[in-house]
Amino acid sequence: MSTSDPYIFATSHAESIVKGLKISALPVNPRRVAEELDFVVQAKPVEDRGCSGMLVRYGNNFAIAYATHLQNEGFENFSIAHELGHYYIPGHPEALIPGEQGTHVSRAGFNSGDRYEAEADRFAAGFLMPRHLFFPELEKAGKGLEAIEVLSFLCKTSLHATAIRFAQCTRDHMAIVISEGGTVDHCFMSEALKQVRGIDWLRKGQGLPACSSTLAFNRDPDRIAHAERVQDFSNLQDWFGGRRTIEIREDVVGLGSYGKTLTVLYDIDVPEEEDEDDESRLIDSWTPSFRS
Ligand SMILES: [Zn+2]
CATH class of the missing domain: 3.30.450 (Beta-Lactamase)
Structure with a gap:
């Protein structure tokens, strides 16, 4: 995305959180980060295709449920990171779960016209593939699909998300x-x-x-x-x-x-x-x- 991308701040915000967590090597493990925040992280049944994930709030306790129907580890990581975005991006928790308890249902994956979903997607990309860790690996990875596959394997991200990040960073x-x-x-x-x-x-x-x-x-x-x-x-x-x-x-x-x-x-x-x-x-x- 160009610098005119109105949601680019969400990517930078994710990158600064990764730095703040002192994560210094890929892959970034969003499940571990969520569990260290004391979130419950749970897989949804494979038959459940309605959404990419959910963020559930009960007072100060949070839980993340993520979809497994695509049977793609990269997409699952992206879904968990998307929910972390709703927790970390200023304004999201209040807007998406007003009050003390409730559930937000997500549709992650770069095609949403909804501002909050778009921001959480940009957050997920920056969180799993922060530029300061991703770019040095990109330079070593070669080019074309082969390079994207190398980075997808390294970051445990889907080919789709990795390809987009590659185009943004190269x-x-x-x-x-x-x-x-x-x-x-x-x-x-x-x-x-x-x-x-x-x-x-x-x-x-x-x-x-x-x-x-x-x-x-x-x-x-x-x-x-x-x-x-x-x-x-x-x-x-x-x-x-x-x-x-x-x-x-x-x-x-x-x-x-x-x-x-x-x-x-x-x-x-x-x-x-x-x-x-x-x-x-x-x-x-x-x-x-x-x-x-
Ligand atoms: Zn969402």
Whole structure:
């Protein structure tokens, strides 16, 4: 997310709490943190699909219940960290559980239009993948889907959440795209890619490029369900428009029971602006000026 993200403070708040807790290595274990706060932490039955988790308050006692239907340890950690967000972010406990007792039901996972849910999601990402611990590991992890898998394993986070955090923290030109069928569900571009002039930002609901491996992959739901993967080449222009036809890499993986597909676009070798300016000056200097 860009610095214009109105919820970015929740990520920074989580990072400062991790520092305050003197956690100095990954993974951050949200269950342990909750238990050290004397919270009861409980798994919900697998059949219970209605929400990602719940925060229950009874006076000064809290309990967290988290969903297990996706059978994904990363998602469970994210759900617990999301509930911790509702406890730690100033204003949340009072707004979500007014009075001395009650329950807040959560829908974690980056797609909520609700301000409190969005803030708790940003908190969870910053809590499980705080930049000061995550970035040094990112630099060692390599690139593409393989790097995201290394970090997902290290942080015990889902591929989806790790991919988004990777795009937020990397200095490279890259983007991650979550898609379903023929359309983009959401896309996170790295800051470096956002700075490239003359390209369009990929938007929710936009069609996938006709010739992309991602679109071909999405035609077969079994490949998504079985978390199959494809590595291919693609083109910057096909995804982001603009006038440059630059070959890029396209890694694709099915996200299993989540039912969506993760695409990682990377190895985007954008020419330096100065080189391009030199080129256009050269062209200008060779262009005769005609007078009528
Ligand atoms: Zn929530």
